[in-house]
Amino acid sequence: MPNPSKKAAVLGYPVSHSRSPRLHGYWLKHYGIDGSYEAIETPPEKLSETLKSLAQQGFAGCNLTLPHKEEGLKLVDQADAASRVIGAVNTIVMKNGALLGSNTDAYGFMENLRQNGGAFSRERALVLGAGGAARAIVYALLEEGFESIAITNRTAGRADALAEHFADNRLETVAWEKREKALQGVSLLVNTTSLGLHGQPPLELSLNGLPREALVTDIVYSPLQTPLLQAALEKGHRTVDGLGMLLYQAVPGFEAWFGKRPQVTLQLREAVLA
Ligand code: ATR
Numbered sequence: 341m342p343n344p345s346k347k348a349a350v351l352g353y354p355v356s357h358s359r360s361p362r363l364h365g366y367w368l369k370h371y372g373i374d375g376s377y378e379a380i381e382t383p384p385e386k387l388s389e390t391l392k393s394l395a396q397q398g399f400a401g402c403n404l405t406l407p408h409k410e411e412g413l414k415l416v417d418q419a420d421a422a423s424r425v426i427g428a429v430n431t432i433v434m435k436n437g438a439l440l441g442s443n444t445d446a447y448g449f450m451e452n453l454r455q456n457g458g459a460f461s462r463e464r465a466l467v468l469g470a471g472g473a474a475r476a477i478v479y480a481l482l483e484e485g486f487e488s489i490a491i492t493n494r495t496a497g498r499a500d501a502l503a504e505h506f507a508d509n510r511l512e513t514v515a516w517e518k519r520e521k522a523l524q525g526v527s528l529l530v531n532t533t534s535l536g537l538h539g540q541p542p543l544e545l546s547l548n549g550l551p552r553e554a555l556v557t558d559i560v561y562s563p564l565q566t567p568l569l570q571a572a573l574e575k576g577h578r579t580v581d582g583l584g585m586l587l588y589q590a591v592p593g594f595e596a597w598f599g600k601r602p603q604v605t606l607q608l609r610e611a612v613l614a
Contacts, residue, residue: 403431471533
């Protein structure tokens with residue numbers, strides 16, 4: 341008997357603008373794999389039963405997106421180290437009815453920099469923002485061995501809470517009003533806020549104090565060239581856009597569900613953007 345077609349999905353609320361179906365759909369077609377990946381709109385109160393139902397239907401697994409990542413951690417049977425420390429699950433593998441959770445956002449973030457950032461120093465990072473995305477990124481920077489990491493956020497209490505969460509003496513917080521001064525000595529600048537996203541105000545930040553060798557990256561990828569990245573390019577910095585994080589975070593899930601480690605290519609980028 342031929343193997344049954346493998347199924348995966350992304351659960352979100354809303355989910356219609358998720359790019360994951362296009363991303364996984366591209367790989368399924370490209371590698372000629374008999375499988376499917378669909379978007380399933382899942383209100384928060386339905387998350388638990390939807391996960392159980394997918395496991396019963398023989399799904400290989402799923403992604404969780406907003407607003408399910410934190411709740412997902414509570415619902416899985418096993419969680420990997422990254423998801424436990426970050427406090428959020430974005431990838432679930434379903435095996436014999438059990439839900440195995442992981443977080444691949446930190447991996448996606450760092451792999452994007454490794455592949456597209458050239459050689460950059462792990463001396464000092466400045467992270468703008470303190471939401472869910474910042475959590476995964478701070479985890480990635482700590483794991484990557486950054487010597488010091490500063491977090492700055494409009495709401496100071498959230499930056500403090502994030503630093504306290506990791507309880508690592510390489511972390512410090514900086515007042516939002518002092519963010520330009522904090523650019524001194526920074527080798528990696530990361531925007532994790534929604535500023536610069538289509539329809540949102542741009543990030544207000546003069547890059548004059550940022551060392552020329554610093555790499556600048558943004559998790560916003562719509563537009564690809566955010567005002568921050570544009571300003572950084574004009575000042576001669578190397579920049580990495582945020583689309584790569586989305587593409588690389590999808591690699592471990594696809595491999596686990598469909599049995600093939602997929603490549604992130606220019607054609608994939610174009611297919612996801614189209
Ligand atoms: P996510 O989980 O996707 O990171 P989030 O938790 O809503 O989303 O975080 C959004 C980030 O963008 C926060 O750091 C937020 O700052 P606050 O904690 O002060 O809300 C930041 N942000 C959003 N709009 C902003 C604005 N107009 N000025 C400064 N920061 C802003």
